[in-house]
Every structure is written in structure tokens, then in C-alpha cells.
Amino acid sequence: MIHKLAVKLTSYIENNSKINKLDELEQIQYAITTILNELFKIVILIILFSVIGKLNYLLFSMLILLSTRLFSGGLHAKTLLGCLIWTTLFFALTSIIAPLLPRLNQSIYYGLSLFNLLVIIVRAPYPNSIRPIKKKKRKQYLKILAISFSIFWTYIILFHINNSSYLNCGLATILLVSSQLIYIKKEV
Structure with missing residues (x-):
């Protein structure tokens, strides 16, 4: 349709x-x-x-996802249904499960954030086979944007969010975005 x-x-x-x-x-x-x-x-x-009463977490996670994944790239499903299923699973993890977790030691959040930034620096951007990145300058531009938005959200999450539910939701979103870059081989 x-x-x-x-x-x-x-x-x-x-x-x-x-x-x-x-x-x-x-x-x-x-x-x-x-x-x-x-x-x-x-x-x-x-x-x-x-x-299910989790719209605020979804919108927060979606805002982070859209502003980071757009530039870093990631996995793509072959069909709309497959994409919908994986996206629903992604947001179930970030918007339902992550907010239920207790607040962790601050050093764990710092360590996970550093890991995320390193993955983004090394692996982003991951091009889509339908929309490959052909120019080196464009690739560098996307990398800079991916790193910048990751740093921005990491700063906001770590230093301006006191609510552990949103802290866990935001960090889970960034980690799931960067973890996609680890498990994919660069074909394009």
C-alpha cells in the first residue's frame, strides 16, 4: 500500500x-x-x-535515536514489517525495560558512555547499501555530526537528568545505537 x-x-x-x-x-x-x-x-x-503508558519514554528515546542514528547509521531490515518489529523491540528495551532498572553507580554510566563514544568515533558512519556514502568529505561530515550528537546527548543524560528512569532510558538508547555499529560488517 x-x-x-x-x-x-x-x-x-x-x-x-x-x-x-x-x-x-x-x-x-x-x-x-x-x-x-x-x-x-x-x-x-x-x-x-x-x-501501555510509556509514551514519554518513547518520545525521549525517539528524540535521541533520530538525532544520533541519522548520522551514525545502523542496521536496516529488508521489509517494513521486519523494521516495525525490530523498532518496537528497540523501544521496548529503551522505554519499558531500561526505565525499570535501578540507578547504577555513576562510574558505570561514565564507562558505558565512554564505550559508546569510542564505538561512534571508530565505526560511524555506517552506510546503507541503498544509499551508500561515496564521498570522503561527506563521510567525515557525518562522522563529525554523529560524534557531536552523541557527546551532546551523553552530556545531557549524565549531567542534567536526575531521574534514574530517564537516565537509563537515554543511556540505553545511545548504547543500542552504537552497539548496532559493532555487529555489522562494513559492506558499502
């Missing part, structure tokens, strides 16, 4: 604009499909986490 809608929107753009090159139309269709898939996923997640 999403694919059909993306095809119709791309066809509309082709017929009502000066864009007619196949490469450009394929890029537009890919972008539309990606946006529609993400919107579908976000709506499902918001409904689900609202029903």
Missing part, C-alpha cells in the same frame, strides 16, 4: 513538474517511500506506547 502511494505521488510529480530523469524520479520515489514508512512506524509506536 505504501509502495503504491509512493508510485502515485512520484507519477504526479513527474507529470506536474520538469523532473523527468529516471534517476531523479527513482530518488524521489525512494524518499517518499522512506518518509511514508517512517510515518507509519511512528504512528503505530505512538499508539502502542500510549496504550
